[in-house]
Amino acid sequence: MDPTQTGGGKAALIWRFLRPSLWLFTGALTLSMLNTVFNAATPQIIRTTVDSVIGPEPFALPEPLVSLLRLDSLELTRGLILAAAAILAAAVLSGVCNYLSRIWTAKCSENFVKGLRDGLYDHIQKLPFSWHTAHQTGEIIQRCTSDVDVIRNFVTNQLLEVFRTAFMVVFYLVVMFSMNVKISLVALGFLPIIMGYSFFFYTKIAKRFLAADEAEGELSTTVQENLTGVRVVRAFGREQYEIDRFDVKNQRFTDLWIKLGKLMSAYWASGDLITGLQIMTVLLVGVYETVGGGVTAGEFLAFMSYNAAMVWPVRALGRILSEMSKAGVSIDRVKYILDAKEEPGPAEPVEPPMDRDIVFDHVSFGYEEQGSTVKDISFTIPAGSTFAILGGTGSGKSTLMHLLDRLYDLPEGGGRITIGGVDIRSIPREYLRRNIGMVLQEPFLFSRTIEENIKATRPMASLEEVRAAAATACVDAAMAELSLGYDTMVGERGVTLSGGQKQRVAIARMLMQGAPIMVFDDSLSAVDAETDAQIRAALREHEEGSTVVLISHRVTTLMQADRILVLEDGRVAEEGTHAQLMERGGIYRRIYDIQMNSEDRVLLEEGGDD
Known part of the structure; x- marks a missing residue:
């Protein structure tokens, strides 16, 4: 050098x-x-x-x-x-x-x-x-x-x-x-x-x-x-x-x-x-x-x-x-x-197929200022499944996805994360992040038009493709109410849109990416329960075969997932399907009983499997 x-x-x-x-x-x-x-x-x-x-x-x-x-x-x-x-x-x-x-x-x-x-x-x-x-x-x-x-x-x-x-x-x-x-x-x-x-x-x-x-x-x-x-x-x-x-x-x-x-x-x-x-x-x-x-x-x-x-x-x-x-x-x-040192690349880079099982093997990680955040966590996300993570604030939900996307690297002795058996530390970051779509709880929108924001992951996409992604994210109807539609300028950090609209635009942007792995990090928190159900139903229809990771504090968002992981204090407290976790009567059941009401039950029935 x-x-x-x-x-x-x-x-x-x-x-x-x-x-x-x-x-x-x-x-x-x-x-x-x-x-x-x-x-x-x-x-x-x-x-x-x-x-x-x-x-x-x-x-x-x-x-x-x-x-x-x-x-x-x-x-x-x-x-x-x-x-x-x-x-x-x-x-x-x-x-x-x-x-x-x-x-x-x-x-x-x-x-x-x-x-x-x-x-x-x-x-x-x-x-x-x-x-x-x-x-x-x-x-x-x-x-x-x-x-x-x-x-x-x-x-x-x-x-x-x-x-x-x-x-x-x-x-x-x-x-x-x-x-x-x-x-x-x-x-x-x-x-x-x-x-x-x-x-x-x-x-x-x-x-x-x-x-x-x-x-x-x-x-x-x-x-x-x-x-x-x-x-x-x-x-x-x-x-x-x-x-x-x-x-x-x-x-x-x-x-x-x-x-x-x-x-x-x-x-x-x-x-x-x-x-x-x-x-x-x-x-x-x-x-x-x-x-x-x-x-x-x-x-x-x-x-x-x-x-x-x-x-x-x-x-x-x-x-x-x-x-x-x-x-x-x-x-x-x-x-x-x-x-300042740049993100190091792998000595022998590998670009494996990303539509494979994701395995967290005895993963432990902590931020310097906070100590251990996740502690000896192990679980598998089967390829093509919908996997849900539920937990309280600070339980390590988002940290697991940050580690999967290599925003942070696991320390020595902190376990490993693999996709199709390949350690993600051997996968170039550009390739990894190109194949993992993420929508954060507080999405960032650029001071450009809504169309340009949605096309950020695919700049050459057509307006029809933009509208299709927006329809799946249930934001297309909201665009029709705007005088300039998709040509509406988004204020700095998206201040001209509501919180739910920003999240749905961010979801549409991620869908344009066409990534085989999609992560929704509490990204439906700002939409109402009805819109939540509509988006989930549209996603199930639109993204068959993709691996979907849902992180949410709302049980109705997670309960139809193929597998649900419950975290508590940085550790795995429970794991199983909705029915299995309900039978055990643990943390998941207590959260369900607190959150569930008659309105949620109706939405659950309407947004259930077709």
Whole structure:
């Protein structure tokens, strides 16, 4: 595996996504350096004009160039015209380099950030379900948006500026030392001081940026949770509580940025002082040398131009370093996601027929924060049968199906689950999940049309096939009542539909999958008993030969199953048919007696076997 793909340091992450656009980055950097060279030509032209065109000094140019331009007999007017033309030429070349450098920088920037976003999104899709449940959505979004933008700005702007500034300082110092060593040493002596205090503030600023970034993640999470649960907030009159909760986090976020602003203000104020001292010292020494004949007036002007052009980028290097501290935090936050381990695939993948018996063999499993949830459970779901699971809250019903779908993997020594005798850990997750259709108690619908939601598992399905699945799920009639029918847009998380309608749309979506194994995880809880019976009758007619697993707290939903498993406290309490469990007089019979009433008995008779 490429070491840059996972793990590694910050440089490895940047290199991974910058490498495809490295030629753009290198080209932009080269042009930026050429721009510096052409800019450096202007002070030399001014120096020559002052000393040799206006003044009496001989031209400090190669003899062939002096002869070519006939500078030895140069008139003042012609000399000024040549100087103006040279300055114009240098400006044009500098402008062309600057133009091309910015274009290539923009292309490099967009290619880099696209690759980074694609890599993040692709990696997040492959992370285990347990990773997603352990991390807040708002924080993940914040890392994938604002943190990515900070990294983009660092790589394609700040990093280029660091290289350009370093080249400019070295290049200008070489030119300055060639003119006067004494003044150059004075100018150079202040640079370590400027760099030193910049690095000092860099270490301070990094900690403040980390705290501010984490506060921003918390703020994003608060907003995301509030918008997602807007109906709950309204229903319980929690608007003021949510406003106060947001205000607390927003105030903390504001306070952190104010503290960061104070630190940055101190940095800029001290930087201005040091920079001013440097320019003043170089000016005094330069004047002294000029008066004493150590340098000419033209050299002094050129020297001050180079010093001013050099000291401010070095001064701004502190700003770049402060931004780099923020980028370092953002890189760590993005790297945390990219370093998370993806769901491992089987060493020797097997894709067996899925219309086979499902066997849970001494299965034990527990969530990290809850301890053991299911304990030494064994049972068999015959192929093509309807198997029901009944149990109280926390008894492990949904956990068993999460294990079957490999949303969680069994730990070592936790037993095994097989389909047709093949351990599901040997079956690729994509193949397994493609052949297991699941409808959850709280189904998720996308902010798209109802038709698009139903076709999510088969995007190329026709409208007739959509209507057939909707009819089986008893939602087709509800669509007729909507003005736009199947073209009705579903609000975010399905808020425009009732709970029962959302569940029935989710059932239709799963039926479109045509999976040989179908799991209904309490997915009829939001529909009335009559609709429940109608859906079950339609499913029996529509899905003959499929293995159906029903999880419900409603006895009428389960009692016609071929086999019923009753869980209690994470263990198998009872197993058998409805008649067998009724005869035993155990937990199942007690639940039956509590739930059953005359209305349920009528529905049972109407929804019974045809």
